[in-house]
Amino acid sequence: MDRPGPLWVGLALAGVAAVALLPVLGNEYLVGTGLTVLMWLALTPSWCVLSRLTGYVSLGHVVFYGLGAYLVVITWQQWPLWLAVPAAGLLAAAFAALVGGPALRVRGPYFVILTFGLAELVKFSIMAAESAMGMAARILFGAPDLLAVYWMMAALALASLGLLAWVSGSRFGHGLRSLRENEEAAETLGVPVVRYKLIAFVLSAAIPGMVGAVMALRSTYFVVGQVFDPMVSVTVIAMALLGGGDGVRGPIFGVLFLALLSELLWAQAPLLYMILLGAILVVFVLLVPDGLIGLFQRWRRKGAAG
């Protein structure tokens, strides 16, 4: 991997400054928008840890988010937050460890639809359990204010980006990449593929669990179908695909681009936004498989050559 140049360092510093200054300068609407961007910044890199590096594309990332949210909601006013939020991360990681063993034996497109099926299975099971208990929706009273939620999410986004940067550059990350290229060959060369895949799956699950927990505090109104909405998983994939690459820069680009777009369209025209999301998937798979990062690098290389 190439070292980040001064341009990237400058952009990173500007980003950190924007996150830190937004609550001071911005109004409630801007902070809310910032929170949404930070949420995707926490979710997308955590997805990349498994799916970008190993090529095991998960279409069920939302299941961890939903489980985390559900844990906070059912332990509300019984467990303090400093316990409930990390516990949500642990629950998600434990779930990944539990299903990861059998699920990661399933390969290629079957893994993709399996993860989708698993997420839907958990969603419908919890829905059935809630309706058996006579709960249509739950409301959280006395949730912390927007600023507290914002800072928690900023910490999670930083942790998620840090995790991806660390894994991506580590020996472990190179092992994951090798099994993406050819799993049999990697195993022959001594990469412990089964253990590596499982560790990557568990690592990628913990952060979305905590993100779900924190977002439950923000919405305060809990509906199962909403926190397990498969569109969260789709959006994460679309953001990673848009960005391109398997480092941290791609997801940041993808998140910023799509989050701003959705901020413009989501509230006014949700269907139009979804149509655009579908179109982005189709266009990027067909025409821009390297994502925005790939486009940018090609453009820079051309500039350097000419």
Next chain:
Amino acid sequence: MIDTLLSGQLLFSALVTGSLYALVALGLNLVYGTMRMLNVAHGDLVMLGAYAAFWAFTLAGVSPLWAAPLVAAAGAAFGVALYRGLFRGMLAKVTPSTAGKLEGNSLLLFFGLSILMQNIAALAFTPNNRAYAYLDQVFRIGNVSMTANRLLVLCVAGGVCVAVALFLSRHVAGLAMRAVIERREAASIVGVDVDRVQRLSFAVGFGTAALAGVLMSMLEQFSPFSGFPFTIAGFIVIILGGLGNVTGGLLAALLLGIIETYGVALTSANLRSVLLYGSFVVALLVFPNGLLARRLVTR
């Protein structure tokens, strides 16, 4: 309780559901079998077929029976157009080393198409549930009460499945299709026109999905987002029944119909989705290499 379980009523209901699933899975099986692409937008064709029948019936008073062949033909034409426009170019560039990438990419591509179809349908037809009444008079055969439309669905879906099975085992073009499903490279070496076979599987696959939509619209209410459960049901059937295996698919579809019908009767209607996705996850976890093992050998 035991009486209901043993009566023919539930069995009939399971047969109807199973025949519809078999028809949906058939098209999915052909497209996956010949091109190794998982069409996750397959169920959305079912949804579009259902809307076509609904509008033909409510606006023009056209009976779904007359609409069915037209809708199936339109579905087939759409499949061919999609194949020519998007997938032929992708498939032509495939080498054995990029085959895995194609599977992943085609899945994301179909997924994008699925999102597009669902939301364009929701924009055009509103996201509300739709239904209409056609041939829903109740009559009894023995101690089983049924409606004419259910019997019709069973006959048409079952008949088309048998017809496609015969086509695959008797007709030259069907044999060519099976050859491509089993050994793609070898088939092209012995002179099978692979491009033509792929076009045909898109046509048959999309046409049968649209037909399944017409049939489904007579039985239950549907919305722009009703397609995906059919895709999932189709996947369960081909995982259990086997790749390119129409008879196995019929049996697996029947089994799924039985699991769903009896499962819901024993528990509650709330659990229908849990049963469907539960069967799906179990099928994949139990047979993680079922299809894959065969695929690795044939590549």
